[in-house]
Amino acid sequence: DTGVxxxxxHKITKRGQNVTFRCDPISEHNRLYWYRQxxxxxxxxxxxxxxxxxxxxxxxxxxxxxxxxPKGSFSTLEIQxxxxxxxxxxxxxxxxxxxxxxxxxxxxxLTVT
Amino acid sequence: xxxxxxxxxxxxxxxxxxxxxxxxxxxxxxxxxxxxxxxPNRGLQFLLKYITGxxxxxxxxxxxxxxxxxxxxxxxxxxxxxVSDSALYFCAVSPPSGGSYIPTxxxxxxxxxxx
Numbered sequence: 001d002t003g004v005x006x007x008x009x010h011k012i013t014k015r016g017q018n019v020t021f022r023c024d025p026i027s028e029h030n031r032l033y034w035y036r037q038x039x040x041x042x043x044x045x046x047x048x049x050x051x052x053x054x055x056x057x058x059x060x061x062x063x064x065x066x067x068x069x070p071k072g073s074f075s076t077l078e079i080q081x082x083x084x085x086x087x088x089x090x091x092x093x094x095x096x097x098x099x100x101x102x103x104x105x106x107x108x109x110l111t112v113t
Numbered sequence: 114x115x116x117x118x119x120x121x122x123x124x125x126x127x128x129x130x131x132x133x134x135x136x137x138x139x140x141x142x143x144x145x146x147x148x149x150x151x152x153p154n155r156g157l158q159f160l161l162k163y164i165t166g167x168x169x170x171x172x173x174x175x176x177x178x179x180x181x182x183x184x185x186x187x188x189x190x191x192x193x194x195x196v197s198d199s200a201l202y203f204c205a206v207s208p209p210s211g212g213s214y215i216p217t218x219x220x221x222x223x224x225x226x227x228x
Contacts, residue, residue, distance in 0.1 A: 004156070033215070042117075042203050042218030043157070056215065091156060100145055100164065100207065100214045104156035 002027065004105035006092050012111045013082055020078045021108045025094030032075050033102060034067055035091040036060065043091050049075060050097060082112045115140040115206050119219035126194045127227050134189040134222045136204030145207040146187040147216060148178055152200045160202075163187060174198070194226045 005024045013019050025032045031050050035043035046065070047057045051072035061067075064082075069075040079086055089109050093102035116139045126132045138144060145164055149157040161172025168180040178189045189202060201223050205216035 040220065042205070042220050044218075045215050048215065093157075095214070101147060101159040101162055102214075102216070103159065104149075106154070106156045 004092055004094055004103055006090075006105040006108050008108055009106060010109045010111075012113065015082060015084060015112055017082055018078065018080045019082060019110065020076055021090055021092075021110075023075045023077070023092030023105060025074070025092070026103055027073075028096070029094035029103070030072070030097040031095045032069055033093040033095075034075070034077050035093065037089040037091055037107070038087075046077075079110075082110075084112045086110060087112045115144070115208060115217045117204050117206050117217055117219035119202075119204055119222045121222050122220075123223045123225065125225050125227065128196050129193050132191050132194045132198070132224065132226070134202050134204075134224060136187045136189065136219060137185050138187060138204070138206040139185065140206050140208060142209040144209060145214065145216075146178075146180060147205040147207070148172065148176070148187075148189050149203045149205065149218075150200050151203065151221070157203060160189070194224075196226045196228055199224055199226045 007022045033048040034046040037043045045058050047067050049069040064080045067077045089107045091107045093104045095102045118137045147162045148160040151157045163170050163180045171177045201221045203221045204219045207214045207216045
């Protein structure tokens with residue numbers, strides 16, 4: 001069962017550093033989503049792609065955040081000049097273009113010190 | 114704007130007893146509704162969804178949920194709880210049009226099933 005995978009699972013970084021996370025979706029899924037989840041909250045939408053096109057971005061996605069999906073397969077989420085408030089679990093999910101339910105990866109836990 | 118409320122932070126139930134995890138929503142039009150479960154150190158797993166049709170939908174692991182349009186609710190239920198059902202449960206609502214299917218999640222309810 002090749003589900004959604006994310007790398008790394010954990011990342012500790014110092015404030016001001018840049019970090020990059022990778023997500024590999026289920027291979028036949030056209031849509032890929034990024035969410036942020038903090039303790040005691042549900043996932044909050046950040047951005048989504050259909051194939052390689054980034055179709056929607058949340059207001060949560062400041063200009064320090066950038067996401068790509070260059071070949072319509074894996075995606076990367078980069079955070080520049082990290083801040084302590086960026087500490088969270090970053091979740092990736094994928095779905096079929098015509099589907100509605102999403103399949104989530106295990107997440108990348110970011111700690112900014 | 115759409116929103117979801119899960120009024121209980123935690124639900125405690127004895128193994129073998131029925132369980133209910135509550136969810137109410139607010140959205141324009143007819144919603145798409147979902148339940149997901151999150152086990153420790155794992156991603157969210159899809160349990161069930163309501164799109165249209167029968168108000169009672171059945172999902173994975175013996176869970177079901179009842180859509181009530183007049184009460185704008187979508188409560189998750191199971192007739193007989195198992196200790197292994199202990200996890201964090203999230204309700205989510207998507208807008209019914211536009212094609213993006215981007216859900217808004219509730220804050221989650223921690224279900225604890227006691228042996």
